[in-house]
Amino acid sequence: MSFARVLCALLFSALACLSMPDAVRAADLPSALTRLAADDFTETAQAIEEIADSGAPHAEAILTALSNARLFIEPATKKVFWRTPAGVVHDALSGEPVAAAPAGMDVVRINNRLRRVLANAIGALTLMAPEPQRRRAAAEALFRSRDESALPLLEDALKAEKLPAVARAFREARASIMLAAAETPKAQRIESISVLRERADMGAIASLRSINAKADEQAKALAAEAVADIEQRLKLIGYVQNVWYGLSLGSVLLLAAIGLAITFGVMGVINMAHGEMVMLGAYTTFIVQEFLRSTAPQWFDYSLAIALPLAFLVTGLVGVAIERGVIRFLYGRPLETLLATWGISLILQQAVRTAFGPTNREVGSPSYMSGAFDLLGVSITWGRLWIIVFTLVVFVALLLALKYTPMGLHMRAVTQNRRMAASMGIRTPWVDAMTFGLGSGLAGIAGVALSQIDNVSPNLGQTYIIDSFMVVVFGGVGNLWGTLVSAFALGVANKFLEPMAGAVLAKIFILVLLILFIQKRPRGLFALKGRAVEA
């Protein structure tokens, strides 16, 4: 405990450092691991660097576990363990798997700053990884962190790299680092700028803008020019992106409105409970997923496919019940129908609130619906893409069903001329019930899709009811093609207005335009003509 002993120890370690650096480096791991026990972010940051530098063969495994909250400390012994995704527990010091994991371990906590440090450290460690994907991810991490100390490793990795795509990622990472570094020769800086200019995305702009303040004026001017050039290109892509967003919003609108196009558009029932059918569909998805989670988790990816027919059945039956129980007594009295269906919507909402609670329910996304990919610079999310595809499939299926099935024929006959259809032997009340059931069922399958992008709560339906009416009225009541065109037109118009006017004003503009349009054409875009209209 004396001063002399401390001094002695310090001297010894200093000497040891000088004489045998490798041995000391390998011995760094235990000291790094004890730092983790302090539960202090600064200490943990230090530990991450020491672990990365330790050269231990399992250093990367420790760091990956740390970044995924799978690194643990046993509070009593301060020993550190990590758990693999498969659930095997390893001792962090030796790297060996242990037979039984000690009980009561604490997760080593990290924050966002440490996550960045970790991404960088893991990036440097995985530059030589055998899998090309991980090498690319490593390059991307260094591209963002612009950590100068990783440059020598990056150069080595670049020399060894065989795959052109990964090599390009390495060159881009190197360019990003060199541009931000203080001591880069002018020629290399200029070359880096041209590499980044070719990359031409938002990340490249961020890198070009973080050019070191010590860079000479020519390089700075070139960087600014490259930024302007990329921005120009991105602007063009921006228009494409807006169209895509518009189509995606349009598909959601169409999906929500397609059932209403039947109940309101074809049958003329002002159905305020339409939104609640969407909600019931979403809750059906929730129930299916809960069931699968507890019984057959391996089937989870098929949960939506299972939920679709179920949701159609459930909401279709509810729809038939509503038609038989309430609406059929109110045909020809739109005001009463409106009030009655509004009452039904409140009853359904409160029933669901009582049964499932007022809070949101978690509906998971199957793996094929999460994430995004880049197409010509436009980032496209899988979920949205599937919803567009799904909407179009539903739309086409509905068109075909109306046109080519006997049921569809009866529906059209009844809505066009009820008395004539009745005298031809069609059971019109039955057809009414089926039509309303079909519209409700379509709302139900819309709910399955919308559960992927929105809250599953008792209020889900209310968000869509106004938009749905808007789409159907704008498209022309009674015309499915009109509904399609109007949904996509409203979606795209909204998405072009939104960047200019903001989300709130964009919505107001759309409504104002709609009112003006309805003044001019009260029957919507594609008005039905002929005697059916007058009936």
Next chain:
Amino acid sequence: MNFKLNRRGVLAGMAGAAMMLSAGGPVLAQQETIKVGVLHSLSGTMAISETTLKDVMLMLIEEQNKKGGLLGRKLEAVVVDPASNWPLFAEKARELITQHKVAAVFGCWTSVSRKSVLPVFKELNNILFYPVQYEGEESERNVFYTGAAPNQQAIPAVDYLMSKEGGEVKRWVLAGTDYVYPRTTNRILEAYLRAKGVPAEDILINYTPFGHSDWQTIVSDIKKFGSAGKKTAVVSTINGDANVPFYKELANQGIKATDIPVVAFSVGEEELAGVDTSNLVGHLAAWNYFQSVKAPANAEFIEKWKAFTKNPRRVTNDPMEAHFIGFNMWVKAVEKAGTIDPDKVIAALPGTEAPNLTGGISRMLPNHHITKPVMIGEIRADAQFDVVWRTKDLVPGDAWSDFLEGSRDLEADWVGRKCGNFNIKTNRCGN
């Protein structure tokens, strides 16, 4: 006109009938119990957040009754449903006070519902405990604010993000739902950031309608704004319902917390319960309480809550803690005053202390706000928060922001000055 008169007549008649009915039976019981009003929406859009608060009040009252009640009398909860309808809040508040003769009311969530009941509480002189973080710029004699004022949530959160640990953020997106709370909070934050030397071009303010569900454009705008080579963060005052699609879009477009962290003021454990959080790990929230805080009082509260709701998966959140503190303060003040007379309880409340759930003792201040710790939590994969930063001491709530023109000179003091907006420049009460 005719219709209105008729409707009023009917209403009055109905109220009269109801009074007669209730006057017939339990007169004795009415004298024995102390009634506590619970004014939270159980249906409509706000039911999602407010139902929980109703439950927590029922639990607290049950607990208190197990301890022997208050002043030797049992407590009785009177629950009404204002159905997320702002004018109905005022009607129901009036019903609680005049008809049920409650001693105090615990209720409201949105600022607009609070503003709608204010005149009722002033006119009928009763007490309201308001448990939700709000925009400040208010201090009323009859209202006790147990949620956070902006200086107990928004300002510390921004300070954290500016610090080294928080990532030294230089560029700010202030995104909110278009109503009074986000607009006022963002005005305060903008003034604060400008005072800290953030240039105007590094602040992007964006508002969206209630229940906004298509976030594609806004998220890609945020992405673009964040690519300027300076560390960027989003300060979100987006209201409950719109958050799930917002976070889903963030995750889908690959915005990670390490690139552009989002710090939210209205997202707690309850809101996250409906979200898959594995892609949101590291995004932040600023509150005065988190369920994950390790403290004996908290562990006890969580256990009681799970037992009371008979659901081991139920979570706790910040406004629940606010009701816990507020209710205990009210109990102490009534005990101190020895009566439930509103004037005496209002006078007894400032200075009252009650433990909060995170190990400290909160105190009611003369401005009718309370002292609270401020915490920053990061979202974990299990939909809980990991507290990454917290203030050492409790922060006193400030009713009037020091960063807004006009509000800077105002001071609320219901003990010494007997005024909620005393102007220290002109030295008189009122603006």
